[in-house]
Amino acid sequence: MRGEPTRRAARLAAVAAAGLLAGLLPGTEPASGGQAAELPLAYDCGIPGGSRPVTVELRQGYPASATAGVAFQPGQLTVRVPLPAGVLPSGTVGVSGTASLAATISSGGSSLATDWSGLTATVTPLPGSGNGLLTFTGPVAPVTVSAPGAVVFTAGTLSLDLSPLQTVPASPSPAATPSGGPSGSPGGTALTLHAAAGPGRLAVSCTLAAGQQGQLGTVAVGASAAPGTPGATASGSAGGSPSSTASTGATPTGTASGSAAPGGSGSGINSAGPSASSSASGSKPLASSGKPTSSAPGRPGAPVISVRPAYHSGVDTCPPVPTGVLDPARLPPVPVGHGVHVIPPAGVEFPPNPACAYADGFANVAKLGQATLINDPARQPTLVSVNMTRRFVVSWQPPVLYNEADSLGEMHLPVADSTFLTYGFVPTTAKMEFTSLGLLTIVTVGNTNWNQPVLSTIGGYQSIRIFDVKVNGVPLDVGPTCHTAQPVDLVLHGRQDDYLPGGGDGKPDYTIQTGGPLSQTDLFIPAFTGCGSHGESFDNLFTAAVSGPGNSLNLMQGPLCTPASDQPNGCEPEIVVPDPPRHR
Template sequence: MRTEDKRTGLRRPARLVSVASAALVAGLLSGAGSRADEAPPSAAVLDYDCALPASGQADEPATGAPATTARSTVHASVKVATQLPTTAVVGKPIRPGPVQVAADLPRADLAAVLPTGTTDVSSEATLGVHVRQNKASADATWSGLDGTGTVPAEGAQMRLAHMGDVATITVGSPGDVELVAGELTLRITPAASGDPVTVSCTPSQGDEALLARVLVPGDDHPSGAPSTGTSRGTTGDRRGADGIDVAPQPTTPTGAETCPPDRPEGDLDLSQVPPPLPGTVLRPPVKLPGQPVCAYAVGYGTVRKLDGSMVINDPARTPALMNVNANVQTTFKQSGPFYTRLDSLAEVDLPDAESTFLGFGFAPVTAKVTFETGKLTISTGTIGDIPNGKPFAVATFFQSLRIHDVKVNGTPLDVGPDCRTSQPYRATLRGDFSKGGGYKDVLHGGILSGLVDIPAFSGCVGASGENVNALFTASISGPGNLVTMNQATVCAPKSAGAQGCPPVIPPLPPISRTTTP
């Protein structure tokens, strides 16, 4: 088949349209609103020299300043990991993913400056980062990185692991942007009792503490848009005099003032809840009055074939509020091993996700993805007798994807009005209750994740008759696509004091392409 170029009157092979379509599919979920244009999470292992306070000397209690008595110096190995785009655009923020800082310090030396018998500690890390591009430079302070650690009974090392969101970086000209680690401060507080101690670390002499490099091409080599994310947890940032802008710390974002007036209605889908242990006899389900609450849930949908992740309900834009009729039904055991469950019904109208990428490394392609989401059933409970009972949380729903508003190098690419998955697919997300897993319950939220099977695409036919169903199916459809969502604590407007209101928008969860639920 051949098509006519209306500008020249010449007929050109329809294959060119297919090539442009293939470029679209190859990077559909990349760029703004996604993470497919990123390299795997970058991790730098750095050598630091750390000054410890003298044994038994905590921070000054009156001011919180580090102790000024004699300090010993020890070696530490520090791993700094984050997620960054491979390329960025002049004038648009570069948004690092959640930053992880893991410091391995000599166990005996660190234990000596903590109160005798300390086993668990909390820690806050502050990392100075030098940003340089061409002859320009600026300094950022990645602070508010929270973590915990356990003093092992034996062994040479003790690890303090921290995580948090950090500042965005915007540059005003092309050229490689380099992030170089500077001083690291650890403020360590014993969990049981005692004042905090401060450990001050500097990069070891001769160690180039390069964290990451991001390419910012010029106009003759357009780049993909940087990925979206959050930038809380940073202070002390400043704008460089020659065009590097490090964003200041924003306040915790909030959205709507209260919940929608109407509760979700419909049938519960209990097909994905875990069964009780053998020998358990359940009572018939008991209907409850329910509780009107709402919450924001934000996260990623990863496409395994593209090794990339689209931001769902982007917190940096205008996310949608999830409306929940909490605890509308309960089920518990009549006899046998313990089992109890509370079921809730929810609904959310997710906003479109916008996507930008470079087809074949040079042709900017943009597209929008619409999520058509059915009612959500959220079930939480416990299986098995104490102390071995296991909590569970399951959120399940059906969803379809529709792709539209596609442009290649600014020129619309017609995929038709009904380019979508051929049928709805089930998404089942489960809460992680392991230590550090982050999920609490339906009212307090946390991280849920699960694998989905994306069906084949249909209806991707433009007015010219070009059918690109097979391209979308080959590049996107299939099993093993990880969805990870972070649900905030609910707003309960009818509770005493309207607890949790207004609802708060949570940060994006740490991105993972390899972890399965």
């Protein structure tokens, strides 16, 4: 009789492993289904001193096909904007900002004017010439069309909100920093970048130049095999070649021009915003509750186009901001060079910079060949809280071109329920409790303007306990302290590189601001201890069934909510819950 519960326990340990991988959930991005095409467009941008012509590069992928009544997901939008010298105030050494792109979605005589807002550009150092290149990125909302036909996406007005950055002595006293700079930056002078307040911010509105139509791409929507299923995710968005158009020629019949209606504030990347502007065919206003935004058909029988998030969080505030110190063991070595600056210097801290995001995905246990859904987006998922940019390490003087931003993160998952089949047919359930062992250290290295990939690493430690195990409804007592004997070392990786020659690695991009896919391909699960009761230990059985290398974690992070930022800040009307990644 002792052998039967022992065999059961060995298979039940699988539950622990799957949940264990979930423990830190920071991450992800919407699937675009293929490579994105680049579209250069001529804009006229209103800046101090008058209007200037600027060539803006847009990049976005689309699924090759979709199904009527089923939501499909356009790819992440990237907007690269050159900043001519003299646009920013004198003394500016860096710039960050947000952007929004007015877009029109058209199909069969109907069109919907929307606003892809919440695009963000991280701090970008400027060379001495004052010229710069800002790269804004962000996801956009899924789209549903009620009838078959070609769905055309057209770009319109581009709005920028720029924050110039100035250099001031890092020390709180007026005394100059001693020669040699802070520790780790030999020969450098410690500088702290501060965003200029009030009049220092620069709002720029760019309209398409004459002759520019702005067609971004087309998706072929086919007839629904099962009518009446709006809101599901189109399988076509997960694969296939892109149908992006890199042409500035005329758009197909029925599409709107590249310009959006004045004052149009549409659904944005998360159906945010006070209203959706009416196009030639009209549209319903977007309620402040974040309900779907839809077009009104332009003629009898014309399709209805709607833009909405796949899941609703109903949450517009972040958890308390995590406070603490970066894990020095997870920080890269500081480069050596005359122009290397570590900001702030030792003993000085930036004020808290709160942010948060949802993340979900799959944990894969190699020994079991099973995947478990983590932070189920349909069951009140929890938020990752972030304290942004606790430290910068920068150098924009050749030969050392280096840009690093370090942040803190924290996530506390609720107790999770897991169900699987033991022996392939016996239903088994268990509860999993995740315990964060300290904060996450988030390191981002690279700069898009230097043609470097931007690499993000999220590291931290976690423990897992399993309890309330039942096999075919019969309790199996594993005791109150069945947990991993050593911390689980989580090291998630994300990459942004689609702007590199050849399109980078061809995979969807990740940034901490916009979200995207995060993964760990070789997660080691430690041995288990404390598993058993009534004098019987299941430690070795759980360890043999679950522990070891070769496990993986694939997560999808939504865009950050940054409550201290100006609108759009990704928080209202609600924080976006991403779709889980389409591969496990």
